[in-house]
Amino acid sequence: xxxxxxxxxxxxxxxxxxxxxxxxxxxxxxxxxxxxxxxxxxxxxxxxxxxxxxxxxxxxxxxxxxxxxxxxxxxxxxxxxxxxxxxxxxxxxxxxxxxxxxxxxxxxxxxx
Amino acid sequence: xxxxxxxxxxxxxxxxxxxxxxxxxxxxxxxxxxxxxxxxxxxxxxxxxxxxxxxxxxxxxxxxxxxxxxxxxxxxxxxxxxxxxxxxxxxxxxxxxxxxxxxxxxxxxxxxxx
Numbered sequence: 001x002x003x004x005x006x007x008x009x010x011x012x013x014x015x016x017x018x019x020x021x022x023x024x025x026x027x028x029x030x031x032x033x034x035x036x037x038x039x040x041x042x043x044x045x046x047x048x049x050x051x052x053x054x055x056x057x058x059x060x061x062x063x064x065x066x067x068x069x070x071x072x073x074x075x076x077x078x079x080x081x082x083x084x085x086x087x088x089x090x091x092x093x094x095x096x097x098x099x100x101x102x103x104x105x106x107x108x109x110x111x112x
Numbered sequence: 113x114x115x116x117x118x119x120x121x122x123x124x125x126x127x128x129x130x131x132x133x134x135x136x137x138x139x140x141x142x143x144x145x146x147x148x149x150x151x152x153x154x155x156x157x158x159x160x161x162x163x164x165x166x167x168x169x170x171x172x173x174x175x176x177x178x179x180x181x182x183x184x185x186x187x188x189x190x191x192x193x194x195x196x197x198x199x200x201x202x203x204x205x206x207x208x209x210x211x212x213x214x215x216x217x218x219x220x221x222x223x224x225x226x
Contacts, residue, residue, distance in 0.1 A: 033214065040220075042202050043202070048214050100157070102154070104152070
């Protein structure tokens with residue numbers, strides 16, 4: 001499958017700071033998703049984006065589906081210690097059985 | 113009330129052994145998947161089943177054999193385990209007619225081959 005380029009690879013920030021991470025692909029996708037994985041757990045869906053240009057929020061999280069359908073970003077505002085984890089972007093083509101193509105993840109550490 | 117559950121969560125076994133990981137989802141989804149997460153945390157699709165039929169089979173050694181007895185279950189059997197099989201294996205499910213075909217993951221099975 002397609003591999004996505006996700007950056008940055010890791011971030012070490014102070015509580016209260018805003019965070020931004022992004023994902024790009026050489027191919028277009030119909031859906032972009034952002035997942036968070038905490039230690040010892042499976043990825044948990046944060047935000048799903050279904051249309052080019054769509055901007056969606058989930059609490060302190062905001063994500064956008066790029067106009068070209070080849071990129072997406074995720075912002076976290078006013079970070080808190082429980083935001084710690086690995087954030088993955090994933091692109092998907094519509095249709096039955098179309099699996100997710102994942103980015104390599106952004107590891108986020110937040111200090112109090 | 114776990115949506116996607118897989119067992120065992122941890123498995124340590126010797127090279128050459130055969131082992132199975134079981135997965136069940138109670139979401140009523142039609143499609144189930146197995147993903148592998150390597151030591152660098154990269155998640156890669158292995159298999160996908162829709163209504164018990166195999167629809168995705170990525171380049172995976174044939175020592176890995178998925179089995180779907182019904183659409184709520186997708187088990188993974190691994191023969192002749194090798195050191196390189198050590199990884200976290202995630203089961204997942206989705207409903208094809210749902211918006212964006214959103215995929216939900218289980219908590220993972222940590223496999224260590226020694």
